[in-house]
Amino acid sequence: MDVDLAEVELSTLVGQVTGEYQDKLDEAGLTLVCKNTDGELRVSADSNLLWRVLDNLFVNVLKYAMPGTRVYVEAGEKEEGVTLSISNISKAELGISGDELMERFVRGDGSRNTEGSGLGLSIAGSLMELMGGKVVIQVDGDMFKAVLRLKKS
Ligand SMILES: Nc1ncnc2c1ncn2[C@@H]1O[C@H](COP(=O)(O)OP(=O)(O)OP(=O)(O)O)[C@@H](O)[C@H]1O
Ligand SMILES: [Mg+2]
Incomplete structure (x- = not known):
């Protein structure tokens, strides 16, 4: 697969993806809460691939999050890189x-049904x-959290 790494403004991409999904989240009774996603966060990524990653995660949120709850998207900057986490409450028991x-x-x-x-x-x-980069999934009871780790640009 062709990977075209370039400087990507994470806040812009997150804005586009969340904009794309806002209506569907509303329909699913999910409230999006974004934290720290407005600042300048330049990462090294292929914007098409990163879009596909976020798309996969949002499709899952729509499918598996408990209606009537909040979905948190939070960006963070560390010395080692940039993180972007998406967390929600699972409507089904994960048990894994x-x-x-x-x-x-x-x-x-x-x-499974x-x-x-x-x-x-x-x-x-x-x-x-x-x-x-990397994806780490954290499960704590019904809490599901996907953490993306990205390289700074
Ligand atoms: N946002 C989420 N909230 C709660 N559970 C989740 C979430 N995302 C994934 N899961 C759980 O992780 C499992 C694996 O997710 P994954 O996206 O790999 O596969 P899938 O959604 O089951 O199938 P596919 O993506 O191939 O259509 C899901 O079946 C679900 O149990
Ligand atoms: Mg899926």
């Missing part, structure tokens, strides 16, 4: 670790690796 959910064909306990093949997160992980 974040590392396991990253594996191909693995799905949460309570979502819904459609899906368990590939989205592992694809997101591979795309992030192509950009020198």
Whole structure:
């Protein structure tokens, strides 16, 4: 796959993706809360691939988040790089670790009766690796959090 790394303004991309999904989030009864995503955060990424990663994550949020709850998108800057996390409350019991959910064909306990093949997160992980980044999934009870680690530009 062609990877075209360039300087990407994370706040702009996040604004575009959240704009794209705002109506669907409203329909799903989900309230988006963005934190620290307005500042200048320049990352080294392929904007098309990063878009696909965020797209995969938002499709999941629409499918698996508990209606009537908030979805948090938070950016953070560290010495090692930039993080972008998306967290939500799962409507189904996950009963499985974040590392396991990253594996191909693995799905949460309570979502096995819904459609899906368990590939989205592992694809997101591979795309992030192509950009020198990473996806880490954290599960704590019903709390689901995807943390993207990106390189600074
Ligand atoms: N935002 C989320 N909130 C709660 N659970 C999630 C969320 N995202 C993923 N999951 C859980 O992780 C599992 C794996 O997600 P993944 O995107 O890899 O596969 P999928 O959505 O089941 O299928 P596919 O993406 O291939 O259509 C999901 O089945 C669900 O149990
Ligand atoms: Mg998915």
